[in-house]
Amino acid sequence: MKKIEFYKYHGLGNDFLIIDLMKKRPAVPDYNKLAEKICNRSFGVGADGILVLTKSRRADCCIDLFNSDGSWAEKSGNGLRIVAAYFHSNYARKKKLAFEINDEIADAEIIKSGSKGFSIKVSLGKPDFETKRVPMKSNGKFHINAPIEIEKTKFPVTVLSVGNPHTVLFVDRFDFDWKELGKIIEHSKYFPHRTNVEFVNIVSRSKVVLNDWERGAGATGSSGTGAAAAVVAGVVNGYINRKVEVVFPAGSLYIDWSEKDDNIYLTGPVAFICKGEYLFDAE
Incomplete structure (x- = not known):
């Protein structure tokens, strides 16, 4: 049995456990298995995923993300915001931070911090529509408002990557x-x-309602990259503006797909839940 210290945060119900290895590295040979066990809501602590922090020479820290099913994931918008809140509280009280994730650098900015939580803005980079890089099996270079067949029914979908599919x-x-x-x-x-799959209902050109199905985690309270993908897809289809409020069951995230630099910016709340220790048996 290994004692694993964790810090639990959420961004509109999308909850993560931070495992901080920057100060002291525990002997955990299998983070896939740790994620699957500790994230179990019946037999573990319960979360949508874990965020493993290590030292980085390029940024404030390096992040590895594992979903609740144990699979590794490329990026999480809410995960980035949660790490920013944790780092601001436990390390540097500076407003601007940078994180290394999946060999990329993501910038974060603390908009507001206090006893009621944080408001944090992060850059998610530029969207990519090329199917081979999403990746998606398709005969076309792009798949925008085009059908896929699911159980003999055709659904028009827009497929893209915002660091994850x-x-x-x-x-x-x-x-x-x-x-x-x-x-x-x-x-x-x-x-x-x-x-990942986003179901989007358009309220106006500046507001949408989103239900999100996350790869490796299932239905979650919210999704930062899901909100980003929904807005970008809405823009390229001509449905909405580039600055949009994305409404989830627990509240709203705000997306700005910048015309100036083509980057997607995500802003929203983060709250600390608790910290503790988990006894991990790798068997």
Whole structure:
């Protein structure tokens, strides 16, 4: 048994456990298995994923993200904001931070901090629509408002990467089992590395409602990269503006897809939940 210290935060219900290895590295041979066990809501602490922090020569720290099913993931918008809150509270009280994740540098800015939590802005980089880089199995270079066939039904979707793969569907209402459809699309033949799935209802050109199915975690309270993908997909289809409020069950995230530099900026709240120790048995 190994004692693993953790810090639990959430961004609109999308919760993560931070495992900080920058000061002291515990002997954990398998972070995939640790994530699967500690994130279990019945037999572990419970979370959508873990964020493993190590030292970086290029940034304030390096982040490795593992989903609740144990799979490694490329990026999380809420995860980046959560690490910014943790780093600001436990290391440097500076407003601007930089993190290394999946060989990229993501910038973060503390907009507000206090006893009620944080408001944090992060850069998610530029979107990529090339199907081979998402990746998606497709005959076309792009897949924008084009159909995929799921159980003999065709659904028009927009597929893109914002550092991780996303499939966006625009819907008039949520009177269907979007969780089941999200799970089926995640594991469908089109996506060799699976995909996140966003179901988007447009309220106005500056506001959408989003239900998100996350690859490796399932339905989550919110998703930062999901919000980004939904807005970018809405813009390229001509439905919405570049600055949009994205409404989730627990509150709103704000996306700005900049015309100036093509980067996607995500702003929203982060709250600390608790810290503790988890006894990890790798067997």
